[in-house]
Amino acid sequence: QVQLQESGPGLVKPSETLSLTCTVSGGSIRNGNYYWTWIRQPAGKGLEWIGRIYNSGSTNYNPSLKSRVIISIDTSKSQFSLNLASVTAADTAVYFCARAHVLGVIDYWGQGALVIVSS
Amino acid sequence: SYVLTQPPSVSVAPGETAMMTCAGSNLGTKTVHWYQQKPGQAPLLVMSYDFDRPSGIPERFSGANSGTTATLTITRVEAGDEADYFCQVWDTDSEIFGGGTKLTVL
Numbered sequence: 001q002v003q004l005q006e007s008g009p010g011l012v013k014p015s016e017t018l019s020l021t022c023t024v025s026g027g028s029i030r031n032g033n034y035y036w037t038w039i040r041q042p043a044g045k046g047l048e049w050i051g052r053i054y055n056s057g058s059t060n061y062n063p064s065l066k067s068r069v070i071i072s073i074d075t076s077k078s079q080f081s082l083n084l085a086s087v088t089a090a091d092t093a094v095y096f097c098a099r100a101h102v103l104g105v106i107d108y109w110g111q112g113a114l115v116i117v118s119s
Numbered sequence: 120s121y122v123l124t125q126p127p128s129v130s131v132a133p134g135e136t137a138m139m140t141c142a143g144s145n146l147g148t149k150t151v152h153w154y155q156q157k158p159g160q161a162p163l164l165v166m167s168y169d170f171d172r173p174s175g176i177p178e179r180f181s182g183a184n185s186g187t188t189a190t191l192t193i194t195r196v197e198a199g200d201e202a203d204y205f206c207q208v209w210d211t212d213s214e215i216f217g218g219g220t221k222l223t224v225l
Binding site: 037039046047048049052060062063096100103104105106107109110111112 | 120150152154160161162163164167168173205207208209212213214215216217218219
């Protein structure tokens with residue numbers, strides 16, 4: 001059973017960088033059939049895809065966030081990470097890491113991590 | 120960018136059939152996935168590749184996709200089906216989610 005677990009600060013100051021890490025267990029992060037994905041959800045709202053990374057380090061980002069996002073991967077630690085720069089209150093959300101098949105379906109999700117942007 | 124449109128809410132009585140729609144341009148040419156999300160939980164995949172039920176999802180759940188609309192149908196609705204349901208496609212290097220439909224079981 002694949003498991004994903006988000007970790008990182010729950011409070012970030014405006015204009016600073018939000019950083020989260022996702023640790024993958026129960027399956028190999030090197031599996032070439034999957035992308036490793038970040039998705040967020042503001043309270044009471046829908047899901048917003050942030051971006052994804054392949055085991056090679058190749059990335060795709062949401063065009064609306066592309067200028068502020070970097071997703072990286074450390075296969076030796078079975079982890080991938082999200083950095084979102086210059087955050088504002090609008091970036092307050094639950095951030096999910098997830099596994100997405102190369103054909104698009106997202107089959108495993110982390111439990112989610114609430115990040116609040118506030119001074 | 121590609122847009123998926125879902126009605127904000129659907130209400131049904133227990134035992135009845137709930138139909139949730141997801142509309143998009145030429146959606147029938149794309150592959151649609153559906154997720155169920157209960158309060159405080161991560162989304163759960165309930166339908167993949169238009170009409171494939173993942174292991175553990177009851178047969179009461181079915182999916183279809185044609186033209187401009189995909190549909191997730193739940194027959195013999197139970198109280199435990201009350202949740203938000205999101206549709207999702209992959210389009211031009213981005214995952215796209217619909218805004219979600221809140222299913223209320225009366």
